[in-house]
Amino acid sequence: MTPNAEQHWARTKSLMILMVGLWVFFGFIVHMFVGALNKIVIAGFPLGFYMAAQGSLIVFVAMLFWFAKAQDKIDRETGVAEDE
Amino acid sequence: MANASADKGGFLNNLGRIYAIYTGGFFGFIFLVGILEQLGVGQKYLGYMFMGLTILVYAFIGIVSRTSDVGEYYVAGRTVPAFYNGMATGADWMSAASFIGMAGSLYLLGYDGLAFVLGWTGGYVLVAVLIAPFLRKFGAYTVPDFLAARYGGNMARLCGVIVLLACSFTYVVAQIFGTGLIAQRFIGLDFTVAVYVGLAGILVCSMLGGMKAVTWTQVAQYIVLIVAYLIPVVWMSAKKFGIPVPQLSYGQALQQISTLEQEFVQKGLATQASLSTTHTAPFSRYSPANYFWLIFCLMVGTASLPHVLMRYFTTPSVREARQSVAWSLLFIFLLYFTAPAYAAFSKLEVYSTLIGKNIADLPAWVYSWGKLGLVNICGKAAASAEAVKASCAALAGHTGVLRLQDFGINPDVVVISTPEIAGLPYVITGLVAAGGLAAALSTADGLLLALANALSHDIYYKMINPNAPTKQRLVISRVLLVIVAIAAAWTAAQRPADILAMVAWAFSLAAGGLFPALVLGVWWKRTTKQGAIAGILAGFGVTLLYLLVTRYFPGFGVQYLGMTALLNPITWAPIVDLKVAMAAPNAMDGWVTLAHPLASKVGWFNINNISAAAFGLPVGFAVMIVVSLMTPAPSAELQRFIDEVRKPRGKTLMEEKSGLVASH
Numbered sequence: 001m002t003p004n005a006e007q008h009w010a011r012t013k014s015l016m017i018l019m020v021g022l023w024v025f026f027g028f029i030v031h032m033f034v035g036a037l038n039k040i041v042i043a044g045f046p047l048g049f050y051m052a053a054q055g056s057l058i059v060f061v062a063m064l065f066w067f068a069k070a071q072d073k074i075d076r077e078t079g080v081a082e083d084e
Numbered sequence: 085m086a087n088a089s090a091d092k093g094g095f096l097n098n099l100g101r102i103y104a105i106y107t108g109g110f111f112g113f114i115f116l117v118g119i120l121e122q123l124g125v126g127q128k129y130l131g132y133m134f135m136g137l138t139i140l141v142y143a144f145i146g147i148v149s150r151t152s153d154v155g156e157y158y159v160a161g162r163t164v165p166a167f168y169n170g171m172a173t174g175a176d177w178m179s180a181a182s183f184i185g186m187a188g189s190l191y192l193l194g195y196d197g198l199a200f201v202l203g204w205t206g207g208y209v210l211v212a213v214l215i216a217p218f219l220r221k222f223g224a225y226t227v228p229d230f231l232a233a234r235y236g237g238n239m240a241r242l243c244g245v246i247v248l249l250a251c252s253f254t255y256v257v258a259q260i261f262g263t264g265l266i267a268q269r270f271i272g273l274d275f276t277v278a279v280y281v282g283l284a285g286i287l288v289c290s291m292l293g294g295m296k297a298v299t300w301t302q303v304a305q306y307i308v309l310i311v312a313y314l315i316p317v318v319w320m321s322a323k324k325f326g327i328p329v330p331q332l333s334y335g336q337a338l339q340q341i342s343t344l345e346q347e348f349v350q351k352g353l354a355t356q357a358s359l360s361t362t363h364t365a366p367f368s369r370y371s372p373a374n375y376f377w378l379i380f381c382l383m384v385g386t387a388s389l390p391h392v393l394m395r396y397f398t399t400p401s402v403r404e405a406r407q408s409v410a411w412s413l414l415f416i417f418l419l420y421f422t423a424p425a426y427a428a429f430s431k432l433e434v435y436s437t438l439i440g441k442n443i444a445d446l447p448a449w450v451y452s453w454g455k456l457g458l459v460n461i462c463g464k465a466a467a468s469a470e471a472v473k474a475s476c477a478a479l480a481g482h483t484g485v486l487r488l489q490d491f492g493i494n495p496d497v498v499v500i501s502t503p504e505i506a507g508l509p510y511v512i513t514g515l516v517a518a519g520g521l522a523a524a525l526s527t528a529d530g531l532l533l534a535l536a537n538a539l540s541h542d543i544y545y546k547m548i549n550p551n552a553p554t555k556q557r558l559v560i561s562r563v564l565l566v567i568v569a570i571a572a573a574w575t576a577a578q579r580p581a582d583i584l585a586m587v588a589w590a591f592s593l594a595a596g597g598l599f600p601a602l603v604l605g606v607w608w609k610r611t612t613k614q615g616a617i618a619g620i621l622a623g624f625g626v627t628l629l630y631l632l633v634t635r636y637f638p639g640f641g642v643q644y645l646g647m648t649a650l651l652n653p654i655t656w657a658p659i660v661d662l663k664v665a666m667a668a669p670n671a672m673d674g675w676v677t678l679a680h681p682l683a684s685k686v687g688w689f690n691i692n693n694i695s696a697a698a699f700g701l702p703v704g705f706a707v708m709i710v711v712s713l714m715t716p717a718p719s720a721e722l723q724r725f726i727d728e729v730r731k732p733r734g735k736t737l738m739e740e741k742s743g744l745v746a747s748h
Contacts (some may be wrong), residue, residue: 008731016213016607023209027202027383028376034195034366044335049364052198053424054331057205061417064212064410071217072403081730083400 008078015074019067029046096163103168107307108142113137114315118511127510128185130272134518140310143288143527145301150292154554157294157561158225158537159397164299166404170411172299173395175306175526177204177416179255180262181432181587183309183523186420187502188495192425196369197427201420203379203591205413207386212409215387216396218729220405223736224351224397226534227390227598228542233725233738234605235616238547243620244539247597248390251590252538253533253572255391258587259528260286260576263521269456269519270502276577282525283573290529291562294537298529299398305526306415312519313419313426316503316512320429323506326575331733334425337432338364353440354488363431370692371653375694378588385591385700388598391527391534391577402732430502434491436506441486443476444469449504460492532572536565585684588694589631596627596700608712609726615712627696634693638682639665639672647686660685 030037034048042050075081095102117130125511154611155161159518164172164558182204190197224230228244268275289301305734321330324337341363348354367375386392395412399405437447442462446469453459454466462482464475476490493501500520503512540561545552552560580586600619604611633641641647649658665681684693691698718726728737 004732005727019209019213021208023213027206027209027379027559030381031202031376032372038364038366041331042335043335044339046338046364049195049198049338050335052195052202054421056202058422059638060206060209061410061414063209065407067212068403068406068410071406074527075732076404079159080733082403082732 003076005080008074008079008080011074015067015070019063020083022059022063026059030056091208096165099165099168099405102262103307109574110308110311114311114511114515117514118509120611121509121511124205127283127514128272130510130514131517133523134514135267135271138518138522139285139525141304142285142522143429145304146289146291146293146297147256149297149300151294151296152555154165154557154559156296157558158541159394160294160299161298162398162400164398166399166408167274167411168303169170169299169395169399169404169408171193171306172302172417173392173408173412174415174419175302175309175522175627176395176530177392177412177527178419178523179527179587180259180266180520180524182419182423182494183313183367184262184499184520186423186431187426188498190492191431191493191498192422192495193369194363195366196375199370199378200382200426201423203382204386205420206379208385208409208413208416210383210387210393211396212406214603214607216409217392217402217405217732219393219602220396220399221402221732221734221736222729223738224394225738226537226541227393228538229306229546229738230605231601231616231620234722234729235471235601235611236613238555239617240601240613240620241542241546243617243624244543244598244601247593247620247624248538249535250621250624251389251593251597252535253568254586255389255590256445256528256535256568256572257529257575257580258522260433260573261532261579262524263528265496265574266500266517266520269512276666279573279577281414282521282528283569286525286528287566287569289525290533291565294558295394295398295533298533301529302526305522306524309519309526310415310418312515312522313422313499316506316508316516317422317429318736319425319508319512320502320506324429324432330425330429331421334428337425337428341428341432342431344439348435348439348488351440352487353485363428368652369653371651371690373690374653374692374695375692377698380591381595381695381697381701382588384595384599384697385593387663388594389537389591390594390598391530392532393602394537395530401562421644425504426499429724430498430505433492433502435488438491439486439488443472443484443486447505449501452504453493453501458494458497461486463492464491497549532565533689534568535568539564539568562614585635585639585694589696592627592631592695592697592700593624596704597624599623599701600704604705604708604712606726606729608709609723610712610717611708612712612715612718615710615714618711619704619708622698622707625700626703626725627700630687630696630699631693634687634696635684636675638676638680638684639684640674642666642682643672645688647688648690650685650687650692651690662686 030051037048038046040047117133121130126166151157189200219230222230228241231244232238232241260279260282262281264275267273267278267282290298316330317330321333322328325333327333396405396408399408402615450459450466451468457465459466461472462476462479466472502515503516544560545557597620600623601616649660649662660681
C-alpha cells in the first residue's frame with residue numbers, strides 16, 4: 001500500500017469505529033434505560049418511548065448524511081476520491 | 085443503441101421535472117376521485133380506478149424502460165442518481181409488511197413493536213459504513229459476484245446463492261400474498277385469481293427492463309406509497325388536534341390513550357389482564373433480551389439482504405452510493421416515524437368510539453371487516469349484528485356493553501381500516517389500498533430480480549455456460565424471472581399459515597448466512613476462502629436449524645437439543661408446560677402446525693425464533709475467523725484486490741466484456 005492509501009484506510013477505520021459506536025449507543029444502549037426515560041414526559045411523549053419511535057431514527061438519518069460527507073472528505077484529502 | 089442512449093440522457097436530465105409532473109398528476113387524480121365520490125360513484129368503482137390506474141402507470145414505465153443491454157438489465161447502467169436511488173430503495177425496502185403490518189403491530193404490541201421500527205431503519209448505518217460502497221467499487225452485478233471474487237471461485241458463489249434463494253424466496257412469497265389480500269379486499273377478486281393478477285403486475289414492471297425498469301417503477305411506487313401513508317394520518321391529526329403534523333401531535337393521543345386505559349379499568353370495561361400491555365410501557369410482549377436481539381437481527385439482516393444491497397450497485401459512483409444510503413434512510417424514515425402515530429390514532433379512535441358502546445349500535449365497518457374474519461367481537465368473527473349478539477350472549481355475565489377484552493382486530497387491517505374507522509371519505513381508503521399495493525409490488529419486483537439474477541447470472545452464466553452470448557443470457561434471465569414468479573405465486577396461493585413470521589425469518593437467514601462473509605471480506609484481509617465457506621455454511625446452517633426445529637420440530641428440539649420452554653416476559657413463567665406437552669402423543673411430530681402446543685414456544689436461552697441469527701451470527705463469525713486462521717493467508721494478489729476495493733478511485737474491478745462501460 002502507498003502511504004496515502006494507508007492513511008486513507010486508517011482514517012476510514014476510525015470513522016467506521018465511531019459510526020458503529022454511535023449505532024450501538026442509539027440502537028441499543030439508550031433503549032436499555034427506557035424505564036427511567038419514560039418518567040420524563042415531553043409534549044405528551046414519554047422520552048423512552050419517543051427515543052425508540054423517533055429519536056434514534058432521526059439520529060440515524062443525520063449520522064448517514066454526515067458520514068457521506070466525512071468519508072468523502074477523507075477520500076479527497078488522501079487522494080483516493082473519484083473524479084467528479 | 086445510439087438512439088436509445090440519447091433518449092436515456094434526456095430522461096436522466098429531466099428526472100426532476102418528470103417525477104414532479106407525475107406527483108402532481110397523482111394528487112390531481114386523488115382529487116378527481118374525491119369529486120366522483122361526492123357525485124355518488126360507487127366505492128367499488130373508486131377502488132377499481134385506484135388499482136387500475138396505478139398498475140397501468142407502473143406497467144407503462146416498465147415497458148418504456150425495456151432494454152437489451154446487460155449493464156442496464158443488471159445494474160440500470162449505473163446511472164441512477166443518489167436521490168432517486170434513495171427513493172427506489174425506499175420502495176424496494178418497504179414491503180407490504182411495513183406498509184400494512186407495521187402500524188398494526190405497533191397497535192397491538194405498543195412499545196415492544198418499536199423493535200421493528202428500530203430494526204428496519206438502523207441497519208442502514210451498517211449498509212453505508214461496512215458494506216455497500218465497497219460492493220459498488222467492486223462493480224458487482226449480484227452479491228454472490230463479490231463473494232466469488234473475494235473468496236476465489238464458484239464454491240463461495242454457490243453458498244451465497246443458496247442463502248440468497250432461501251431468504252429472498254420466503255420474502256417474495258409474503259409480498260405476493262400481500263398483493264393478493266389487497267386486490268381481494270378492494271376489487272373483490274377471488275384470492276387465488278388476485279394473486280395471479282398481482283403477479284402479472286409485478287412481471288410487467290421487471291421482465292422487459294430488468295433493473296432499469298424496476299428502478300424507475302420503484303421511484304413512482306415510492307411516491308404513491310408515501311403519499312398514501314401520510315395523507316390519512318395528517319388528516320386525522322389536523323381533525324383531532326388541529327396540527328397537520330401527526331409526528332408531533334400523537335404525544336397528545338398517547339396521553340389520551342393512557343387516560344382512557346385507566347378509565348376502562350375503573351368502569352369495569354377492561355380487566356387488568358387485558359391492559360397488561362399499556363401502550364408505552366416496555367417489555368410486556370418481548371423480554372428485554374428478545375427485544376434487543378430482535379432489533380439486532382433485523383438491523384444486521386438489513387445489511388445483508390441481497391435485494392437491498394444490489395440497489396447500491398446502480399449509482400454512478402462510490403460517493404453517490406454512500407449518499408444514496410442516507411437518502412434511502414431518509415425516505416424510509418418518513419414512513420417509519422409516522423407508523424407509531426398511525427397506531428396511536430387508530431387505537432384512540434377505537435378506544436373512544438367503540439369501547440363502552442352498546443353492542444347493538446356498532447358502526448358498519450366492524451361488520452365489513454368482521455365478515456372477512458378480521459375483526460372479532462366476544463371471541464368470534466363479527467360477521468353481522470346477530471352474530472355479535474349471539475357470541476356476546478354466550479359469554480357469562482356479559483352486559484351487552486362492549487369491553488376492551490371483547491374487541492379483537494387483525495393487525496393487518498389496522499392501516500387499511502383506520503380511515504374508515506375515523507370517518508374519512510372512501511377516497512382515502514382507496515388511496516391507502518393503492519399505497520399498500522405499491523409497497524407490495526415494488527418489494528416483490530426487487531426480490532424477484534434478485535432471485536432471477538442469481539439464477540441467470542451466477543448459476544447459468546458464471547457456473548454453467550460462461551460463453552453464453554449476451555442475448556441468450558437476457559432471454560434466460562427473463563425466462564427464469566417468470567418461472568420464479570410463478571413458483572412464488574403458487575406458494576402464496578396455498579396460503580402458508582405463518583407468512584408474516586417468515587418475513588422476519590428472512591432477515592435472520594440473511595444475517596446469519598451473509599453478514600460475516602461480506603463484512604470480513606472487506607474489513608479483514610486475513611479471511612480465507614475456506615474460512616468464508618465454512619462460516620457461511622455454519623452461520624446459515626445454525627440459523628436455519630433453529631428456525632426449523634423451534635417451529636416445525638419442537639419436540640425433537642426439547643428431546644435432543646436441550647431446548648426449553650420460552651418464558652412469559654411479565655411473569656417469567658414458562659408459556660408451556662414441557663412435561664405435559666412432551667408426554668402428549670403428538671409431542672414428537674414433525675412439520676407441526678402453529679396449533680401444536682410446542683410450535684414456536686421452545687428455544688435456547690429463551691430466545692424467540694424470529695431472532696434466530698442471535699445464534700447463527702456469532703457462530704458464523706467464530707467459524708469464519710477460526711478456520712481462516714487455520715488456513716494459509718490469501719495471496720498477495722488477493723490482498724491487492726482488497727486494497728482496490730477499499731479505495732473509491734479507479735475502475736470497477738469486475739469488468740463486463742460486452743456492453744456496459746464500467747465507470748463514468
